[in-house]
Amino acid sequence: MRFYKVVTLTSALLVLTSLALHADEGMWTFDRPPLQAIQQRYGFTVTQPWLDHLRLSSVRFPDGSGSFVSPTGLVLTNHHVALEQLQKISTPQKNYVADGFYARTRAEEVKAADAELDVLMSSEDVTSRVAAAAAKAPNAQDALEARKAEVARIEKECVDTMKLRCDVVPLYQGAQYWLYRYKKYTDVRLVFAPEQQMAFFGGDPDNFTYPRHDLDFAIFRVYENDQPVHTDNYLKWNAKGAADQEPVFVTGHPGSTDRNDTVAELETERDVIYPISLKVVGRRLGVLRKYASLGAEQARQAAGLIFSLENAQKAYTGEYNGLTDPKIMQKKSADEKALRDRIAKKPEWQKEYGAAWPTIQRTQEVRRRLYKSERFEQLRGSSLAPLGLIFVQYAQEIGKPDADRLDGFHDAQLPTLKFQLLSPAPFYRPLEQVLLADSLQESLEELGPNDPFIKASLAGKSPTDAAAALVGGTKLDELAVRKELLDGGPAAINASNDPLIVLGRAIDPTVRALKKTLDRDVTSVASAAREKVGRARFAVYGTSVYPDATFTLRLSYGKVNGYPMNGTKAPYQTTFFGLYDRSAGFDNKPPFQLTPRFADKHSQVEMSTPLDFVSTNDIIGGNSGSPVVNRAGELVGLIFDGNIESLVGRFVYDEEKNRAVAVHAGAIVHALRTVYDAAPLADELDPR
C-alpha cells in the first residue's frame, strides 16, 4: 500500500484498550513498553537506552512515519509518504513523481514545499489535570468544554516554555491524557526518490497485498539553519536484513484503530459510515479519473488524489468486509459480553461503569440520524475551497481566550496551521473547480435543496455554476494573498470579499451549529461513556494493555514470518527475481511494467537480493515509512504496507495472517548501487 494515515472514518471521539492480548498484538506507547511480552516471546531484554535511541531516531511526517538513517540528517520514509511533497515540487516540465530524482551533491537537494517533521522528545501523563478540570462541570457538555480548555492551556504552557510542538493526546478512550512534546523540523530537502512505478510496482491491484515487489522508499535530508542536522540518534543500516523468524521491532505513528469500540459503535460503522464512505470515494474517483483522461498534464495533477483515494477505497473495502464478517462481529459481541458480565458481578463496578454501554447505544442512534449532515455539510474534495472557512474561523477564534477556541485554532496549533496556509505548493484551478462542483452536487443530492448548508453554499446557483464562480473568482490560491490575509489579521480577513471567504462566512453558522449539536448530543455523552468503558477494561483486565492508535509514536514487536495464503504459504521474503517474474507474468504491461532503467540494467541486478519481506508486527495506516529494526537497533527494513488480511486489523489483530510488509534494507542500497548509479548515497547510508 500506501500505509498512510488513512483519514479515520470515525469521529474524533476518544478511544481505549484491548481485552486480552494475543501474540504479537499491540501498538505500544513508549511510556509503557511491553517489556515482559518481548522477553517471554523473544528472549530479548529491552533497555531504556535502546528505547530512547529508537524513539529519537523516529520521525513523524504529516501523514506517515520515518527515521534518521545517518549522522548527516538523512531521513528514510516511503515514496508514498514523500509523494505529496514530490507532487508539490513537480511542474509540467519536471516530474519528480514519474521520473524519480537523485541529488548528486547537497546543492542539488530540493527543498520540500511544506513538510513538517516531528521527533518525540518527551511525554507526560496529564490525566489528573484534565480530569480535575472536567470534574467541576455540571454536565457532559460542560465537561467536554472544560477538558478542551484545559488541554489548550497545557499545550500553550508547553509551547511557551519549551519551544516545541506540544500535543495533548487522549489515550485509552480518554481514560488517560498525555502531553507529547516534539522537536519540529521544517527544512526538509529531497535527496532521492525512485520512479513512482518502481516504488509502487503493481499499482492499485498489488496495493495492500503480498507477495510484493516494491521499492517504496524516498530519502530526505533534514536541515537546521541551512546546515544538515548532525545527530547520534540515527539507525545504523543493516543491508543483510532480518532472517526468517528473527524478532523485529517497528516504531511509527499508526493513525487510528477501532479495536475498543463497542458493538453499538461498530454497527454504526457497518450500517451507516462505511457504506456512505465507499459511495463517496467511488464517486470522487470517477470524477478524478475523468479529469485525468483529459490529458497528460491533467493526469499528473490528479495522480496524487487518485492514488490516495484508491488506497482508501481498498482499505475501506477490506475493513468493511471485516465488519460484515459474522465471525468478527460474533467475537466482538462475545468479548463485550464477557467484559460486561464481569462488571455486572461486582456491584460497585456495575454502579460506576454499567450504564456506559446503553449510553453509547443511545448516542449512536443520534449519530446515525445526524450522519448525513455531519458528512455532507462540508466542502469536501477540493483542497482550495475550504480555505475561506478556515480564514473566517481564524479571524473569529484568535480573538477569543485560547481555551474557548475551536479545535485547530489554539495557540499551540497556530504554527502548524500557518505553515500549512503559507505553503508554496500550487493549486490547479480546473481540478479544484471540478472537485468542488462534484462535492456540492453530492451534498445537494444527499441533503436536499432546503438544507441550510446547501442554501448558504449554492446561493441559488447550480453546483456547477457555484463552483465556477467560487474557484474562478478566488485569489486564495495565491500564496501572497494568503500571506497578506494572515499578516493583516482579523481586520484584513473581515474586509475581504474573496468569494471563498464570503462563502466561508455564509456556511460558518451552519457548520458551528452542527458541531454544537454533535458535541452536545453525541461527542460529550459518548466520550464520557467511552472513558468509562476504558476504565472498566482497566478494572477487569489490569494495565497490561495498549491504547487504540492516535497517530502518536508506538512500538510494535514481532518476527519475520510468512503465513498461510490462498491455499498455500506466502514466503517470508521476495527477491528481485520476483519483481522481474511479476512483470513478465503481465507482459510488462501497466501497472506491472519495469521502468527503462530497471529493464536496461537487469543484468547488473543480483536477482537473489531480497526485495520485500513480511513480519507479524501490528501496524496500520500512519506506520508508512516506519523503520523495522533488529535487536541491535539496526535498520533492517522499511514498512510500507500491510497485507490484504491485515485490513481487518482496524478492529482485530490476527497473528496467523496479519502481516506488515516492508522493503528490505539490502534492496534499497543494492538498487541505489546497481540501477540508480547512486553509490555515494548508498555508501552514506551503508558505509563499507
Add this chain to the structure above:
Amino acid sequence: MRFYKVVTLTSALLVLTSLALHADEGMWTFDRPPLQAIQQRYGFTVTQPWLDHLRLSSVRFPDGSGSFVSPTGLVLTNHHVALEQLQKISTPQKNYVADGFYARTRAEEVKAADAELDVLMSSEDVTSRVAAAAAKAPNAQDALEARKAEVARIEKECVDTMKLRCDVVPLYQGAQYWLYRYKKYTDVRLVFAPEQQMAFFGGDPDNFTYPRHDLDFAIFRVYENDQPVHTDNYLKWNAKGAADQEPVFVTGHPGSTDRNDTVAELETERDVIYPISLKVVGRRLGVLRKYASLGAEQARQAAGLIFSLENAQKAYTGEYNGLTDPKIMQKKSADEKALRDRIAKKPEWQKEYGAAWPTIQRTQEVRRRLYKSERFEQLRGSSLAPLGLIFVQYAQEIGKPDADRLDGFHDAQLPTLKFQLLSPAPFYRPLEQVLLADSLQESLEELGPNDPFIKASLAGKSPTDAAAALVGGTKLDELAVRKELLDGGPAAINASNDPLIVLGRAIDPTVRALKKTLDRDVTSVASAAREKVGRARFAVYGTSVYPDATFTLRLSYGKVNGYPMNGTKAPYQTTFFGLYDRSAGFDNKPPFQLTPRFADKHSQVEMSTPLDFVSTNDIIGGNSGSPVVNRAGELVGLIFDGNIESLVGRFVYDEEKNRAVAVHAGAIVHALRTVYDAAPLADELDPR
C-alpha cells in the same frame, strides 16, 4: 496439483447435465462439441478433421490423460501421472522418482510395469438398446440388472469383433448410454522424467494453487511389436506457447463431477460423505507419515501414497468448503427450484418427471443409514489385501453367463483385470501390513465388533494380529503365484489356502449382501430417478448441454487469462524468475528447494522463459496430463492442476476465478536443453 482422477467420493451412480451454460463452462463429449459457443466467444470454426486429429492424439492413462507429441510414439503426460509407474520401476538402489531419468538412446528406455494407454477410436450411442432391455423389467432392480446385462453384451460383442477396449458409458445421468471403443497400448517405456522436486516444486502447500512454478511433465514412448509407434496423430510442439487472452482447448479425461446432483444428494455429501472421507484420509496420512519416518527406504515406499492422499485431502477440503458455502448451496437450491417449477407447469412433464426429486430424497435417507457399511465393510488402504477377494470373486463370476456377472468381471473387462493382476510391480509387506492393520482397526471402530464384516475379517484376532497373519502368510505378492492362480482358473483358486484368499471367501458373502441391498434400495431406484431428472433437464433446457464427467474423453474451451486473487491479480503466466524467487523466498528449504541441477545451471537458464500459465478451461481431476492446444491444434501447454478456487468446480464452474494450471510448452524444451542436457529429446519434440 496433481490433477489426478481423484477417486470419486460418490458411488458409481449415473449422472446428468447442467442447467444453463455460463461462459467457458463445460467438459464436452466429442460427439456433441460446442461448435456454436466456440464460434461465438472466440470466432473460431471447429472442423471435424481438427476434432478427429485432437481425439486421436489424446491418450488416456489409468488415472490421467496425455497426448502423442511426435511421429515416433512420444507421449507427454504429467510427472504425477507417471509417478505410479516411476515408483514401480524404482528400487532401493535406483530412485527414478527423486533423481529423474533420461534415456539417451532407445535402448535405455525403461518399460513401465503396468501402464495401459487408451486412445478413443470411435463412439456410438447405444441408449436405445440399453433402454429397450430395461423397459421389459417389472421393477427398478430388475431394470438395473437388465441394463447391466445389456451393457455387458454390447461390450462383449464389441471386443469380440473389433479387438479394441470397449466400454459402455452412461452419460447425462443415464439418459444416454454410449459405447466407447479404444485402441489400447501396453508397451509404454519411460524416456524422461525430471526430479520429482522440480515437477512438484512447492509440494503440498503449492498443490492446487497458483501462481505456480512446476515442471510437472514426463515423457514416455509407446511401442507396438517392440517398435515405436509411428503415427500422424500427434500434436505439433509450439514452444512459443499461447499469448494472454488467446483461445485454447484442452482434451482429456475428467474423472467425475457432481454438477447435476440434486440438492438432496449434495446434502448427503456435505453431511455424511465428506466428513467421513476427510476423517479417513487424515487417519491414513498419519499412519503413512509414521511409517515413512522409520527410514529412507520406508519413506520411498510410502511417498506415492502420501502424495496421493495429501492431494485428495486438499481436494476434498476445497470441495467440502464449497458444499458448506451457503452461497453455493443457495444457488443449487434456486437452480433446482427453477427446474422443478418449469416441470410442474406442464402436466405431462410433471407426470413423467415430477416424482424424481422426492424419490431421490428417499434414497438418500437409506444411503445415509447404510453409508458406514458401504464405506467400512471393505479392505482399504492396502493394495495387496483386496487381491484375495478379487481372485475369489473371479473364480465365481467367470463361470456365470457374462451378463450376470459382477461389475469388473465381464468378458470385456477381463484383459484389463488380468493386466493389473499380472503387474510385476512390487509390494512392500511391512507397508501393506501397517495399512491393513489400520484399515481393520478403523472398520472395527466404525462398525463395532458384531458387524458381520468385522467378524469375518478379524476371525477373533485383534486388527494388528490379523494383519500380521494375513500379510505374513500370503504369497499373493509374488507375481508367479498370481499367474499360477489365474492360469489354474477357478479350480486352482478354490483349492488355494492362501490366507488372503481364505479371507476373501470369508468376507465375500457380506460384501455381496451389502451390494445387493444398495443396488435394491439405493442404486436402482436413484439411478432411475436421476435418469428422469436428466431427461427433465433436456426437456426444459434443450440439448446444448454437457454431461457430468465420467473419465471419458472431453473437450474444453477457454482462453489464457489471469484472475482476481487474494486482493490483487494473478498473472496469466509465471516464468523461471518466479521459480528462483519462490525458492529464495523460503531460503531454498523444502518443499521449495531447487535440485542441485537447477541451482548449478541457473546461469544457463533464460529466466524470462514462461514456466506455467492459467486458462479458463473447465477441467477436473483426471485431466492431469491433458494437452493444451491452440487453434492450429499445436501443443502450447500441459495441464497439471487447477487453482484453489477451482475445487468447487466439482459442483459449479465460476469463470471469474476457476482456472486450469498448465506447464508452458516452451518451459519443457528450455529445461531439457539448458538444465537436463537433453537437447536431442527437445529436438525430437520441437524440431528446429
